[in-house]
Amino acid sequence: MTPTEEGLAFHARAREALAWLDEAAEGARQSRAVPRGHLRVTAPVDLGMDVLPELVVRFRALHPQITVELVLTDAPIDLAAHRVDLALRATVEDLPDMGYRASTVARFRIGLYASPGYLKAHTGGPDTPAELAEHALVVAREFAGAAHLKLTDRRGRGSEVVARPVIRASDYASVLRIAAAGGGIAPVPDFVAANSIVSGAVQRVLPEWHVSEGTLYAITLGGHDAPARVRVFREFARERLEAWGRLST
Numbered sequence: 001m002t003p004t005e006e007g008l009a010f011h012a013r014a015r016e017a018l019a020w021l022d023e024a025a026e027g028a029r030q031s032r033a034v035p036r037g038h039l040r041v042t043a044p045v046d047l048g049m050d051v052l053p054e055l056v057v058r059f060r061a062l063h064p065q066i067t068v069e070l071v072l073t074d075a076p077i078d079l080a081a082h083r084v085d086l087a088l089r090a091t092v093e094d095l096p097d098m099g100y101r102a103s104t105v106a107r108f109r110i111g112l113y114a115s116p117g118y119l120k121a122h123t124g125g126p127d128t129p130a131e132l133a134e135h136a137l138v139v140a141r142e143f144a145g146a147a148h149l150k151l152t153d154r155r156g157r158g159s160e161v162v163a164r165p166v167i168r169a170s171d172y173a174s175v176l177r178i179a180a181a182g183g184g185i186a187p188v189p190d191f192v193a194a195n196s197i198v199s200g201a202v203q204r205v206l207p208e209w210h211v212s213e214g215t216l217y218a219i220t221l222g223g224h225d226a227p228a229r230v231r232v233f234r235e236f237a238r239e240r241l242e243a244w245g246r247l248s249t
């Protein structure tokens with residue numbers, strides 16, 4: 001049998017297509033083994049303003065072959081539709097079922113923080129949870145109406161305080177900045193407050209007590225099968241946030 005001219009042309013094109021397919025498959029295998037490429041991360045505004053800038057710079061110092069794009073929003077987004085590799089989401093409740101893979105990055109506590117200037121002007125601040133009602137309170141908008149703060153100490157004892165906030169803000173990053181400016185005492189997640197603690201902008205108030213506890217999750221499409229760039233970022237974030245959480249306690 002002798003192939004026709006059309007048959008020879010088809011064979012050449014098919015062989016070329018198979019070579020491209022093999023190259024694409026090899027590229028996909030390498031992306032799962034070698035951390036490189038473009039990483040698209042979405043996170044709440046709080047993390048994006050007070051945590052992620054330093055974290056991303058440190059990450060890229062270790063992995064300069066990875067470029068990073070941050071999408072900051074408090075609204076849930078479809079990872080596949082927006083081509084997002086990883087979403088960081090914090091919650092004090094159970095994570096809703098979104099059809100994606102979620103893994104724990106860090107546990108956190110919402111503690112109370114205020115500026116040194118505010119505490120000095122108010123005789124050092126409250127000594128007991130009940131005294132919070134006598135102080136200016138700065139809160140995120142999730143505290144509607146009068147703020148019912150249910151505090152728990154390190155031994156598991158509880159104390160409920162009702163206080164009317166003097167300033168509200170849409171996110172914890174803004175709440176922290178208002179507290180650092182001397183606006184009052186603010187409940188803020190510990191990893192959001194960590195850098196401000198180190199700089200001396202704020203101090204912990206009633207360090208034996210916290211308002212609530214929560215979990216920061218990393219949400220991905222692939223879970224353990226995610227590309228290497230996603231896996232190394234997730235592990236790096238876990239290590240750094242755990243260290244920062246210890247700074248704010």
